[in-house]
Amino acid sequence: MSARDTVEVLLARHGTTYAAEAGIRLRNTPQPLYQLLVLSDLLSARIRASVAVAAARALFGHGMRSPRLMAAATWQQRVDALGEGGYRRYDERTATQLGRGAQLLLDDHGGDLRRLREEADGDLDTLRAGLRRTPGIGPAGADIFVREAQAVWPELAPFVDRKALQGAERLGLPASPARLAELARSAEQAMQAEPPRPARGAGRGEQTDGRGIAVLAAALVRAALDKHVVDDVRAHT
Numbered sequence: 001m002s003a004r005d006t007v008e009v010l011l012a013r014h015g016t017t018y019a020a021e022a023g024i025r026l027r028n029t030p031q032p033l034y035q036l037l038v039l040s041d042l043l044s045a046r047i048r049a050s051v052a053v054a055a056a057r058a059l060f061g062h063g064m065r066s067p068r069l070m071a072a073a074t075w076q077q078r079v080d081a082l083g084e085g086g087y088r089r090y091d092e093r094t095a096t097q098l099g100r101g102a103q104l105l106l107d108d109h110g111g112d113l114r115r116l117r118e119e120a121d122g123d124l125d126t127l128r129a130g131l132r133r134t135p136g137i138g139p140a141g142a143d144i145f146v147r148e149a150q151a152v153w154p155e156l157a158p159f160v161d162r163k164a165l166q167g168a169e170r171l172g173l174p175a176s177p178a179r180l181a182e183l184a185r186s187a188e189q190a191m192q193a194e195p196p197r198p199a200r201g202a203g204r205g206e207q208t209d210g211r212g213i214a215v216l217a218a219a220l221v222r223a224a225l226d227k228h229v230v231d232d233v234r235a236h237t
Contacts, residue, residue: 001237003173007180007187009236010171010219014229017218018043019148022056028152031066033113034105036148037134038070038098044141045090049225055085059098067111070102097136104134122155147217154210157181160217167220170230177213180220184212 019026024035038059042052058081064070070078078095087094102111109115120127124146131142143161150156158181160168165175174180223229 004183004186005237006171006173007183008190009233011187012191013232014219014222015215017148017214022053026152030112034067035060035065037145040141040145041136043144047089051086055082055087058085067102067105070098071106075099101134101136117153148214151211151214157210158213163224164217164220167223170223171233180216181213184216188212
């Protein structure tokens with residue numbers, strides 16, 4: 001099978017961003033960008049991605065959708081929401097970090113991550129360093145944020161983090177972010193021209209180059225984390 005065939009199947013069956021799975025309608029506006037930061041914090045812990053997504057949904061469902069609302073919530077409210085999502089191993093520490101991080105974002109950038117983007121001025125290392133000032137966001141969390149944010153911040157594209165590259169290796173795909181972005185564009189065009197296969201939500205509004213590689217990178221992370229995704233792709237190519 002060709003690399004494009006593999007990417008087509010991967011996108012059709014497992015192609016949705018983690019932001020979309022968490023119910024975040026990602027746009028270049030303060031609230032969804034903050035929600036992505038929260039999700040990146042949760043996903044970066046040593047815990048199942050599905051639990052991190054469920055915890056993010058619980059936090060947002062209890063109204064903690066912006067830095068101001070997160071900071072205004074009590075520590076116990078944050079703990080309870082995290083527990084509701086199954087995020088119990090790190091709930092107390094994470095509740096503290098979320099409160100501190102929300103207040104820091106309010107103090108430094110008025111609650112608007114677009115200001116951090118402006119300060120970085122397209123420099124990835126500067127953006128990562130700025131993200132890592134947030135309590136709970138380390139190198140992995142910063143990379144998760146960048147991987148998903150490239151869907152709306154196209155100057156970051158093509159970005160493929162270490163975990164996504166592990167998924168590419170498992171599927172026999174190239175390790176070049178530029179080549180993976182080309183495959184994402186090619187596969188997307190082919191999928192738009194053909195009846196879709198059963199999927200988890202691939203391509204929902206994913207139109208730009210940044211969106212395409214963001215979706216593919218998330219699907220590659222799923223392949224890295226779950227052998228069943230690799231087996232499923234191989235069974236359908």
